Amino acid sequence: MTTHSQRLRETVCLFRARLTSLIRDVWFHPRLAELYPEFLFAIYGVTVSSAPAMRAAAGRCAGELADDPLAAWLRDYYLEHAEEEAGHEQWLLNDLHSLGVARQRVLERLPYTSVAALVGVQYYWMFHVHPIAYLGYIAVLEAPTSIEFLEEVSRRTGISLSSMSGHVMHATLDPGHVAEFDAALDSLPLLLHHQELITVSAIATIAHLEKVFSDILEHFARVDDPAGAATIFTTSGIALASPSSGF
């Protein structure tokens, strides 16, 4: 019998080929050393929303949905994970700072519209449908980069691992999160409409992430155009750490 998590993973795997291709275009970009700050900025926009969104979902579970049989479990799950995710955006701000992008510039710059759309749709579902939708978002986003891959990137680009601390910390801390998530999902007494909402949320997350990664690449494509490059974060003119330097 196919479990909830197997069904969800199969669907995500089947329909994320374009997203994977775009992620690959970023990680293997011939000018990744220059592009990396823009990549971090996009991720910062997503990461800064994670703990508040999970707290909002937990609040909805504790409020008008308190009689829902899934609400207590979801509230505890979201609160626990909000605690784990809290402050992770600081790693990204530190990384950007180490690459020459001042914190104030990051905070003053408008996040991508695609990032707002990615996160915003989750608020619609959690407040107007059911907060279980956020599990579909987590299922797609919680997939940490491997430390071996990050070491390869560091060697290839010269970006120090200490300037990739957001990625490194997730690679180090999160390897068991996917299995934990799947086990938790399979333990829930989901009805068909819960399962559908989780899947639809995951599908929408894939679609919005495709746009986020397209935006990273499209923004960077304008880096050599003086008119278009004004807001783009790059390492241009910044001496990168030696490729051999460790974390």
Next chain:
Amino acid sequence: MSNVERLQQAGLIQIHHPLTDAEIQSVNQLSPAEIDALISVRVKLGDEFFQRKVQDGDSHRMGTLLL
């Protein structure tokens, strides 16, 4: 009309893309609402171009984002 046929008609699965039995089974287990969502946001099942471009294992090594 099967789910695979709906997605082919919507252009999300290339007609010439040979689906494996497992892929067909995965697509056909989706509900009408889930198929509607796929069509709405235009998320395509990987065609031959993407299958060629995405190397085995990269998906897991690269991760997705940070959460």
